Amino acid sequence: MIEVQDLTVRQGTFTLPKISFRIERGQYAVLMGKSGTGKTTILEAICGLRKISSGKVWIEDVEVTNWSPADRNIGYMPQDLALFPTLSVKENLAFALDIRRVPAKKRDEKVAFLANMLGLEHLLKRRVQGLSGGEAQRVALGRALSFDPSVLLLDEPLSALDAITHTTSQKLLKDLNRQTGVAVLHVTHNQAEADALADICIRLPEVIQSEL
Amino acid sequence: MKTLRQSHTRKWRDGIFFLVMGGLSSSFIVLIILLLIADITFTSFTEFRNALAKPEIQAAFKLTMASCTVAAIMSVWVATPLGYILSRYRFIGHRLIDTIVDIPIVLPPLVLGLSLLILFHQPFPFSKWFGEGFILDEFLRQTLRFPVSFSWPAVILAQFTVSCAFAVRTMRVTFDQINPRAEDVARTLGCSRAGAFLRIALPQAMRGMITAGTIAWARALGEFGPILVFAGSTRFRTEVLSTTVFLELSVGQLDAAVAVSLLMVAMAVVVLVVLRAIGAGLNG
Numbered sequence: 001m002i003e004v005q006d007l008t009v010r011q012g013t014f015t016l017p018k019i020s021f022r023i024e025r026g027q028y029a030v031l032m033g034k035s036g037t038g039k040t041t042i043l044e045a046i047c048g049l050r051k052i053s054s055g056k057v058w059i060e061d062v063e064v065t066n067w068s069p070a071d072r073n074i075g076y077m078p079q080d081l082a083l084f085p086t087l088s089v090k091e092n093l094a095f096a097l098d099i100r101r102v103p104a105k106k107r108d109e110k111v112a113f114l115a116n117m118l119g120l121e122h123l124l125k126r127r128v129q130g131l132s133g134g135e136a137q138r139v140a141l142g143r144a145l146s147f148d149p150s151v152l153l154l155d156e157p158l159s160a161l162d163a164i165t166h167t168t169s170q171k172l173l174k175d176l177n178r179q180t181g182v183a184v185l186h187v188t189h190n191q192a193e194a195d196a197l198a199d200i201c202i203r204l205p206e207v208i209q210s211e212l
Numbered sequence: 213m214k215t216l217r218q219s220h221t222r223k224w225r226d227g228i229f230f231l232v233m234g235g236l237s238s239s240f241i242v243l244i245i246l247l248l249i250a251d252i253t254f255t256s257f258t259e260f261r262n263a264l265a266k267p268e269i270q271a272a273f274k275l276t277m278a279s280c281t282v283a284a285i286m287s288v289w290v291a292t293p294l295g296y297i298l299s300r301y302r303f304i305g306h307r308l309i310d311t312i313v314d315i316p317i318v319l320p321p322l323v324l325g326l327s328l329l330i331l332f333h334q335p336f337p338f339s340k341w342f343g344e345g346f347i348l349d350e351f352l353r354q355t356l357r358f359p360v361s362f363s364w365p366a367v368i369l370a371q372f373t374v375s376c377a378f379a380v381r382t383m384r385v386t387f388d389q390i391n392p393r394a395e396d397v398a399r400t401l402g403c404s405r406a407g408a409f410l411r412i413a414l415p416q417a418m419r420g421m422i423t424a425g426t427i428a429w430a431r432a433l434g435e436f437g438p439i440l441v442f443a444g445s446t447r448f449r450t451e452v453l454s455t456t457v458f459l460e461l462s463v464g465q466l467d468a469a470v471a472v473s474l475l476m477v478a479m480a481v482v483v484l485v486v487l488r489a490i491g492a493g494l495n496g
Contacts, residue, residue: 069396070403095411
């Protein structure tokens with residue numbers, strides 16, 4: 001689970017409004033807001049990649065507000081996916097497991113499991129450059145899930161996909177949530193996407209100008 | 213219904229555009245080619261071979277190859293972390309450091325050599341910390357038995373001072389072009405900042421490092437002023453090919469000077485071609 005309490009973050013000359021929410025294990029939450037309301041900034045702050053002004057973040061009932069991103073056990077999938085271009089699909093999926101020095105046999109089993117679940121078996125040896133939008137998205141998803149994170153943060157994961165891939169990917173995300181039980185926080189500005197996926201919907205208020 | 217008409221003047225204007233752009237561009241290319249042709253026609257193959265057979269020129273060739281290579285490796289070694297810091301982090305003094313890096317590029321070469329000489333031979337700027345009247349060159353020569361000025365290390369240091377500045381600029385641009393979000397994701401996957409740099413940023417920067425090394429090597433090859441002032445031009449000791457050209461000219465040996473110049477052109481071409489091939493291989 002993840003709980004965010006009175007979180008505020010500065011974004012340039014703006015301070016984003018306070019935000020609080022709690023997502024239990026197995027729940028699928030959608031964070032909605034207009035462009036420029038700081039959705040990506042909030043995700044980065046929860047990951048520990050951006051300094052927060054005030055507030056607290058709990059993961060599995062442990063306060064991690066000042067922890068390093070590496071210790072938070074959060075699976076993060078940015079909007080541009082940010083796959084590692086010098087690594088193969090398999091190496092991308094195994095990256096977090098290699099960092100954790102997981103034994104080779106166990107690591108390979110996990111990669112095979114993820115590849116099977118996401119339909120990536122035939123792509124494992126490929127470099128990530130030539131992948132289609134849907135394939136790249138599934139690799140990023142597998143990479144974020146590989147180390148069994150407590151929570152999965154998805155930044156507009158379906159925005160760059162064509163209509164058919166969008167529908168299949170939407171189903172894949174919901175299935176993953178149900179199968180693995182991972183808490184998901186999915187950022188979007190698409191109401192239909194939110195209606196199809198959300199157990200809970202968090203709406204971001206408009207940004208107000210900082211008094212500073 | 214609207215009648216379509218083809219504009220003939222637009223075709224003419226396009227032609228003029230290519231003529232102007234091509235004319236201006238080719239003027240530089242033609243100048244370089246003419247310079248090379250002038251050098252080649254001035255000397256003969258026999259003169260070229262005779263010049264290269266001289267033991268002092270062979271010694272200068274070996275020192276040039278070794279010093280340029282060491283200076284280029286040192287430049288990439290230092291420029292990679294510095295370029296990364298300047299690209300990724302914003303901190304107090306960022307702009308100042310960014311400007312300091314450019315000083316060796318804009319400083320007149322002789323001034324740079326003079327500055328190196330003063331640094332090593334005058335009481336050290338922070339001499340109070342090391343004892344009154346501490347002189348760096350004396351310390352290195354007498355205590356560590358590692359003479360720098362007017363010796364081969366001075367050649368490398370003079371080359372490094374300028375070539376590193378160019379390497380830093382190249383590495384800064386390299387890291388600017390690499391998406392930092394991949395390093396952010398690596399950190400959420402369990403990497404420290406060092407891990408994200410070594411595993412994600414550095415492999416992506418390999419081509420930039422090759423380019424920085426190439427530029428640093430080429431710059432070190434052409435270095436003359438600071439070497440002359442800080443290392444001198446003693447035959448068989450601190451003479452490199454750029455100073456050979458000067459020495460041969462000063463004794464009226466124009467043929468030998470041109471032969472050495474052509475050798476330097478050939479060296480530069482070979483190194484550029486080899487390094488570009490390595491860069492293309494990495495890209496492939």
